Amino acid sequence: MDWSRVQGPVRRELAQVDRQLAMLFRSDIGIINQVAGHFLATRGKKFRPTLLLLVARLGGKADRDVVAAACVVEIIHAAALIHDDSVDKSLLRRGLPTVNHLWNDEVAIIIGDFLYSKAFTKMVDEDLHPAMEILARVSHQMTIGEALEFEFEDDVAVTEEQYFDVIRAKTASLIAGACQIGASVNGKAKDKARVRRFRDFGDHVGMAFQITDDLFDYVGDPLSTGKGVGGDLESGKITLPLIHALTQNGKDGKRVAALIEKKRLTPEEWRELVAVLERNGSIEYATKRARDYAKKARRALAPEPTSAIKDALDASVDYAISRLS
Amino acid sequence: MDWSRVQGPVRRELAQVDRQLAMLFRSDIGIINQVAGHFLATRGKKFRPTLLLLVARLGGKADRDVVAAACVVEIIHAAALIHDDSVDKSLLRRGLPTVNHLWNDEVAIIIGDFLYSKAFTKMVDEDLHPAMEILARVSHQMTIGEALEFEFEDDVAVTEEQYFDVIRAKTASLIAGACQIGASVNGKAKDKARVRRFRDFGDHVGMAFQITDDLFDYVGDPLSTGKGVGGDLESGKITLPLIHALTQNGKDGKRVAALIEKKRLTPEEWRELVAVLERNGSIEYATKRARDYAKKARRALAPEPTSAIKDALDASVDYAISRLS
Numbered sequence: 269m270d271w272s273r274v275q276g277p278v279r280r281e282l283a284q285v286d287r288q289l290a291m292l293f294r295s296d297i298g299i300i301n302q303v304a305g306h307f308l309a310t311r312g313k314k315f316r317p318t319l320l321l322l323v324a325r326l327g328g329k330a331d332r333d334v335v336a337a338a339c340v341v342e343i344i345h346a347a348a349l350i351h352d353d354s355v356d357k358s359l360l361r362r363g364l365p366t367v368n369h370l371w372n373d374e375v376a377i378i379i380g381d382f383l384y385s386k387a388f389t390k391m392v393d394e395d396l397h398p399a400m401e402i403l404a405r406v407s408h409q410m411t412i413g414e415a416l417e418f419e420f421e422d423d424v425a426v427t428e429e430q431y432f433d434v435i436r437a438k439t440a441s442l443i444a445g446a447c448q449i450g451a452s453v454n455g456k457a458k459d460k461a462r463v464r465r466f467r468d469f470g471d472h473v474g475m476a477f478q479i480t481d482d483l484f485d486y487v488g489d490p491l492s493t494g495k496g497v498g499g500d501l502e503s504g505k506i507t508l509p510l511i512h513a514l515t516q517n518g519k520d521g522k523r524v525a526a527l528i529e530k531k532r533l534t535p536e537e538w539r540e541l542v543a544v545l546e547r548n549g550s551i552e553y554a555t556k557r558a559r560d561y562a563k564k565a566r567r568a569l570a571p572e573p574t575s576a577i578k579d580a581l582d583a584s585v586d587y588a589i590s591r592l593s
Numbered sequence: 594m595d596w597s598r599v600q601g602p603v604r605r606e607l608a609q610v611d612r613q614l615a616m617l618f619r620s621d622i623g624i625i626n627q628v629a630g631h632f633l634a635t636r637g638k639k640f641r642p643t644l645l646l647l648v649a650r651l652g653g654k655a656d657r658d659v660v661a662a663a664c665v666v667e668i669i670h671a672a673a674l675i676h677d678d679s680v681d682k683s684l685l686r687r688g689l690p691t692v693n694h695l696w697n698d699e700v701a702i703i704i705g706d707f708l709y710s711k712a713f714t715k716m717v718d719e720d721l722h723p724a725m726e727i728l729a730r731v732s733h734q735m736t737i738g739e740a741l742e743f744e745f746e747d748d749v750a751v752t753e754e755q756y757f758d759v760i761r762a763k764t765a766s767l768i769a770g771a772c773q774i775g776a777s778v779n780g781k782a783k784d785k786a787r788v789r790r791f792r793d794f795g796d797h798v799g800m801a802f803q804i805t806d807d808l809f810d811y812v813g814d815p816l817s818t819g820k821g822v823g824g825d826l827e828s829g830k831i832t833l834p835l836i837h838a839l840t841q842n843g844k845d846g847k848r849v850a851a852l853i854e855k856k857r858l859t860p861e862e863w864r865e866l867v868a869v870l871e872r873n874g875s876i877e878y879a880t881k882r883a884r885d886y887a888k889k890a891r892r893a894l895a896p897e898p899t900s901a902i903k904d905a906l907d908a909s910v911d912y913a914i915s916r917l918s
Binding site for chain 2 (some may be wrong): 374
C-alpha cells in the first residue's frame with residue numbers, strides 16, 4: 269500500500285508539523301535534547317496528524333491552528349508510546365530501541381510527562397479550541413485503556429468485548445479525537461452530525477488499525493512491522509486471535525491457554541501456537557473484524573463529495589488494515 | 594506549629610474537596626480503586642488546596658469553581674508525587690509505602706497518568722478558567738524540574754542557583770500556581786498586580802517549604818517527617834546543605850564529596866556527614882535561606898488588610914518552615 273497516496277494532499281502541512289516538532293523539542297536540558305533527538309529520528313508515518321490535516325482540509329484550508337493541533341496530537345501520541353513501552357517493558361519500537369531500553373524507566377516517566385505537559389501548554393498558549401477539550405478527555409481515555417489492559421493482563425477469561433474496550437480507549441480514542449478536531453476547525457464545524465461522523469470515522473479506523481497491529485504479533489514479518497515477535501504474549505496481552513482460539517472447544521482451546529500461561533515460548537511452541545490459531549480460523553476471524561471496521565469507516569466517509577482528499581482518507585483506511593493480504 | 598490555625602477559615606471548603614476527591618477516584622477498574630483507596634488513606638495536610646482556598650476567600654467567598662480548582666491542584670500534586678517516587682525509587686511517603694513500592698513502577702506510571710488526565714478533564718468539563726492555563730504551564734514546569742533534577746543527579750559541581758532552579762520548578766511552581774488561581778477567581782481578579790503578588794507569595798512559600806523539606810534529610814526525626822533518612826543522598830540529590838558544605842575549603846569539602854559519591858553510608862559515616870554539615874554552618878545556612886524566603890512571603894502578604902484569613906496565610910508561612918527550631 270502506497271502511503272504517499274494518503275499524505276499527498278497535506279504534504280506541505282506535514283512539513284510544517286515536522287519543523288514545529290523539532291523546535292518544540294529544543295531544550296537547554298541535556299537529557300531532553302538527547303531523548304528528543306532519538307524521538308525525532310524514530311518518527312513513524314505521523315498517521316494521526318495526517319488524518320487531522322486531511323479531515324480539516326476537506327472543510328477548507330488548514331490554517332496555523334490546524335497545524336498546531338496536528339503537532340499536539342503527535343506529541344500526545346509520543347508521550348503515550350514512551351510511557352506504554354515502559355509499562356510493557358518493550359525493547360523495540362519501529363525496529364529501534366525504546367526510551368526505557370536505551371535509557372531507563374525513570375527517563376521514560378520524565379520525558380513522557382514532559383511531552384504531555386508540553387502538549388497542554390501549547391494548547392493554552394495558542395488558545396486551541398476545541399482541541400483542548402477533546403484531547404483532555406482523550407488523554408484520560410488513553411490512561412483508562414492502559415489501566416484496563418493492566419487489569420486484563422494474563423486473564424484468559426477476557427472477552428472480546430473487553431478487548432474492544434481496551435483498544436478503543438488505548439488507541440482508537442486518539443485517532444477519533446484527531447478526526448474530530450479536524451472536522452471542528454473549519455467552515456463546516458457547525459454541522460455537529462458531520463463532526464460526530466468524523467469522530468466515528470476515526471474510531472473505526474483506529475479499531476481496524478489496532479486489531480491489525482495486534483495480528484502482526486502472530487502473522488507479521490518482524491522486519492517489516494518493527495515489533496519483536498511474541499512481545500504481546502510475553503507481556504500478558506490477550507489479543508483477538510487468542511481470545512477467539514481460547515473459546516474453541518476441545519484440546520486446542522486448552523492448549524492455547526497453557527501456552528499463554530507459559531508466556532516465553534520456544535521457537536517450536538511458537539510455531540505450534542500459530543498453527544493452532546490458523547487451524548481454528550482465529551487469524552482469519554481477527555482479520556475479518558478489522559475489515560468490518562474498515563467497512564464502517566468507509567461508510568462514515570461516504571456522504572462526503574468526491575475529492576482528492578476524500579480519496580486520501582479512503583486510502584488511510586487501506587493503510588490501517590494494510591499488510592493483511 | 595498548629596496546623597488548624599491555617600485551615601480553620603476554610604475547613605468547610607476543605608471538607609468539600611475531600612468529598613469531591615473521593616468521588617473522582619471511584620472507578621470500575623480494580624487497580625484504580627485500590628490505588629485510589631491507598632492514596633486517599635495517606636493524604637497529607639492538603640497544603641496547596643488550603644492556600645488556594647485561603648487566597649480565594651481573601652477576595653470574597655469560595656464558590657463551586659474554587660473548590661473544584663482546589664481539587665484539581667491536589668490531584669496534580671498527587672500525580673506528580675506518584676511519578677516522582679517512582680523516578681526516585683522512594684519506598685516511603687508520609688511513613689507509608691509508596692505506590693511504586695506497594696505495587697510497581699508500571700502501576701505508578703499508569704495511575705500518575707490517570708490522575709494528570711483526570712485533572713485536565715475536570716478543568717475542561719467544568720470550564721475552569723484561569724486554572725486551565727495556569728496549571729498547564731505549571732505541570733510543564735514541574736516536569737522540567739524533574740528533568741533538571743535528573744540532570745544534576747550525583748553532580749557535586751551543582752550550584753546553589755541550579756538547586757534553586759530545580760526546587761522552584763519542581764515544588765514552588767505548583768504552590769505559586771495555587772495562590773495565583775486563588776487570586777484570579779474572585780472580585781479582586783482584575784487587579785493584575787495583586788494576582789502577581791500572590792503568585793510571588795506562593796513561590797516564596799514554596800521555596801521555603803522545599804528548602805526545609807530537604808533539610809529534614811539531615812536534621813529531621815524520621816518518625817515526624819515520614820521520610821526515610823538519607824533518601825536524598827542515596828538517590829543522588831545534592832541539596833542546599835551539601836552544596837554549602839561542598840564549597841568549603843580544606844578537607845571538609847572534599848570529605849563531603851567523597852561521602853556523596855559513596856551514597857549508601859554506614860551509620861557512622863552518616864553521623865560524620867551530619868557533624869561536618871553542622872561544623873561548617875551548612876545546616877544553619879540552609880535554615881537561613883528558608884527563613885529569608887519566609888520573610889519575602891510575608892512581605893508579599895503585607896499589603897492585605899488585617900483579617901482572620903490573612904492570619905491563616907501568615908501561619909501557613911510558619912508551617913512551611915516549621916520544625917526548624
